[in-house]
Amino acid sequence: MNKATRLEAYLLAWLIALFCALAITGFCSYLFSQGMVSQMTSLLHLAFGCLWALLIVPYSFMHIKRIIGVRRLLVFISGVVSLVVIFGLVYSGLELIYFGQRQDNQTTYSLHFYSAVSIILAIILHLFLHFFSHKNSTKKAFQTSQYLAKTISLVFLSATLFTLGLWITEEQTQQAYNTKPIVENYQYNYGPHPFRPSQTETLNNIFIDEKALATTDKCANCHIDIAKQWYRSAHRQAASDKTYVTNVSLLANNKGIAATRYCEGCHAPIALLTGQLSEGGKHAGIEGSTANLEGVNCQSCHGINKIVHNKGVASYQFQVNQAYIFETADSPILQKLNRLAMQFNPAQHKQDMAPDLLSTAEYCSVCHSQFIDKELNGWAWIKMQDEYAAWLDSPYSGNNDPKFSHTNKQRCQDCHMPLVKSNDPSASPGGYIRSHEFFAANSMLTTLNQDHDGQQKIAQFMQSNKVRISIEPPHRKDATINKMPLNEQLRSSAIQPYYYYKGETANIKIVAANIGVGHNFPAGTIDINQAWIAVQVLDAEGESIFNSGYVDDQDYLEPDTYQYRSLPIDRKGEFVWRHDLFNMVGKASVNVIRAGESDVIDYQFKIPYWAKSPISISAQIKYRKLNTRYAKWALKEQYQALPIMELSRTHLAVPLRDKLETIDNLD
Numbered sequence: 001m002n003k004a005t006r007l008e009a010y011l012l013a014w015l016i017a018l019f020c021a022l023a024i025t026g027f028c029s030y031l032f033s034q035g036m037v038s039q040m041t042s043l044l045h046l047a048f049g050c051l052w053a054l055l056i057v058p059y060s061f062m063h064i065k066r067i068i069g070v071r072r073l074l075v076f077i078s079g080v081v082s083l084v085v086i087f088g089l090v091y092s093g094l095e096l097i098y099f100g101q102r103q104d105n106q107t108t109y110s111l112h113f114y115s116a117v118s119i120i121l122a123i124i125l126h127l128f129l130h131f132f133s134h135k136n137s138t139k140k141a142f143q144t145s146q147y148l149a150k151t152i153s154l155v156f157l158s159a160t161l162f163t164l165g166l167w168i169t170e171e172q173t174q175q176a177y178n179t180k181p182i183v184e185n186y187q188y189n190y191g192p193h194p195f196r197p198s199q200t201e202t203l204n205n206i207f208i209d210e211k212a213l214a215t216t217d218k219c220a221n222c223h224i225d226i227a228k229q230w231y232r233s234a235h236r237q238a239a240s241d242k243t244y245v246t247n248v249s250l251l252a253n254n255k256g257i258a259a260t261r262y263c264e265g266c267h268a269p270i271a272l273l274t275g276q277l278s279e280g281g282k283h284a285g286i287e288g289s290t291a292n293l294e295g296v297n298c299q300s301c302h303g304i305n306k307i308v309h310n311k312g313v314a315s316y317q318f319q320v321n322q323a324y325i326f327e328t329a330d331s332p333i334l335q336k337l338n339r340l341a342m343q344f345n346p347a348q349h350k351q352d353m354a355p356d357l358l359s360t361a362e363y364c365s366v367c368h369s370q371f372i373d374k375e376l377n378g379w380a381w382i383k384m385q386d387e388y389a390a391w392l393d394s395p396y397s398g399n400n401d402p403k404f405s406h407t408n409k410q411r412c413q414d415c416h417m418p419l420v421k422s423n424d425p426s427a428s429p430g431g432y433i434r435s436h437e438f439f440a441a442n443s444m445l446t447t448l449n450q451d452h453d454g455q456q457k458i459a460q461f462m463q464s465n466k467v468r469i470s471i472e473p474p475h476r477k478d479a480t481i482n483k484m485p486l487n488e489q490l491r492s493s494a495i496q497p498y499y500y501y502k503g504e505t506a507n508i509k510i511v512a513a514n515i516g517v518g519h520n521f522p523a524g525t526i527d528i529n530q531a532w533i534a535v536q537v538l539d540a541e542g543e544s545i546f547n548s549g550y551v552d553d554q555d556y557l558e559p560d561t562y563q564y565r566s567l568p569i570d571r572k573g574e575f576v577w578r579h580d581l582f583n584m585v586g587k588a589s590v591n592v593i594r595a596g597e598s599d600v601i602d603y604q605f606k607i608p609y610w611a612k613s614p615i616s617i618s619a620q621i622k623y624r625k626l627n628t629r630y631a632k633w634a635l636k637e638q639y640q641a642l643p644i645m646e647l648s649r650t651h652l653a654v655p656l657r658d659k660l661e662t663i664d665n666l667d
Contacts, residue, residue: 014155198314270284324348371384503606510600533548
């Protein structure tokens with residue numbers, strides 16, 4: 001063999017040895033997709049794959065140059081096929097290295113897997129045809145076997161040293177998570193359980209290290225689209241929201257910081273789980289604290305592995321996800337290897353961060369249901385908001401009679417996390433993810449943040465046929481004129497005309513229907529939010545006859561307005577208007593419209609003699625996040641007029657008549 005041929009044979013030996021190592025590591029990664037060994041195997045596969053891709057280029061060039069003049073058609077065709085398969089293998093491998101394994105590139109993963117299998121068959125065929133056509137002359141001219149033993153030994157020695165190096169580095173850089181509270185002399189004011197009065201649980205009631213919880217920046221390295229959506233969401237602002245800051249500070253001042261565990265389990269899990277909520281610690285209302293900045297972050301939701309019960313108040317069990325290799329290392333290089341291991345072998349990450357529980361409506365109940373107990377209000381157990389129970393009772397849950405339920409079951413996520421286009425690694429094969437903007441009815445935050453796009457999305461969501469209002473025409477049973485010939489038996493069923501007489505007291509029925517909300521309307525903190533019926537009556541010249549549900553120039557709603565709300569009371573029977581739930585012992589009233597049901601409101605007004613016919617009756621369902629009294633108190637210097645959304649409107653024109661007096665002429 002000449003020098004060029006020896007080099008080609010040497011490269012081929014390396015390619016064969018590396019391919020054997022790649023086959024073994026790839027097969028192990030496929031069979032054992034979780035655990036530290038699997039992650040090390042994946043990194044080893046990645047390293048050997050890059051080296052194999054580099055060596056295949058000069059080898060292919062040298063091999064083609066050497067055999068270009070050889071006229072062996074079948075050998076040539078099998079070689080071209082092998083080269084094409086190799087190209088597919090290298091291309092798919094490099095794409096997987098760059099993008100990682102994603103939900104939307106499973107075709108690339110399949111191409112890589114089947115290319116690896118196909119290349120074995122293609123090369124075996126190529127070698128068989130090559131040796132068959134050249135017979136013994138090839139053996140004399142070209143020998144690779146003399147290098148194989150050496151190269152295979154070197155490759156497997158390298159693999160052993162590489163794996164050993166990874167393991168030693170992991171052991172030396174691994175930092176155990178802290179399971180003790182951040183605050184020394186942590187207070188157990190509500191019994192031996194560390195998180196009470198919150199309903200949160202952890203395995204063996206341990207505390208969670210802040211490093212395992214505050215991972216938003218790390219998550220955003222890969223999930224850029226989701227991070228952008230979350231950043232503008234109410235979840236991100238759950239602790240920095242000025243109204244929350246005011247209320248949690250009020251609770252801390254009146255009941256002590258330990259009492260804020262009741263709120264922080266949902267609004268700021270980082271503060272609760274790390275053991276901040278004790279004397280000397282910081283609740284999430286403290287500006288600049290990690291809990292204040294992160295609110296309900298990635299781990300707050302994706303770290304839940306079990307639902308404790310459906311009564312709410314953070315009734316979940318939190319568990320730290322299984323660590324990937326170099327998870328806690330400080331070195332940027334090791335952190336890069338950590339991301340590569342996760343991107344290249346994401347099975348464990350998917351299992352930890354996207355369990356089946358995450359897609360259930362029950363999952364949302366842990367925080368969107370609420371009660372308060374005697375240990376906090378000093379009175380008794382009181383049920384508060386419960387969107388999950390309201391959903392269960394709705395036609396959307398599938399728990400009602402199928403004849404009267406919606407065909408397709410609708411979960412919380414279907415409305416509040418709609419599918420949106422995205423290039424996120426977790427996107428479906430069609431390129432969709434669940435939106436993490438969580439837009440619902442909180443137009444206060446978008447207003448204060450001057451988030452005009454978010455405000456528009458909220459308006460679009462709330463006005464998309466969720467509720468409907470209608471006016472029942474005031475048909476008169478005492479109609480005086482009806483020229484239609486009618487059988488006496490049908491007369492009682494006939495539709496009578498509608499009109500009003502001038503000077504009479506008019507009665508009108510307004511019907512408000514909850515036709516598209518999957519739970520009660522309104523929902524959430526209905527003691528401080530405002531949903532109401534507004535009615536205006538004008539004559540033909542635009543003169544006002546009746547007006548209910550208007551907002552005055554001080555931004556206050558008319559006191560006699562018909563509202564949908566709850567009226568919590570304290571032990572003295574006074575209205576608890578500051579949302580200071582620790583003073584609440586009951587409710588004077590709760591007025592909502594259940595899903596799929598309607599509410600009928602009666603109005604009366606006097607028809608003046610001067611009114612011009614016809615009169616125009618208009619009615620609207622309106623909504624405002626926060627009533628003005630509470631908003632001015634809670635938002636303080638940040639207060640500004642909050643937007644009023646018109647969710648539905650209707651109109652009816654009613655003719656007027658002059659009522660003729662009856663004159664007795666018998667005398």
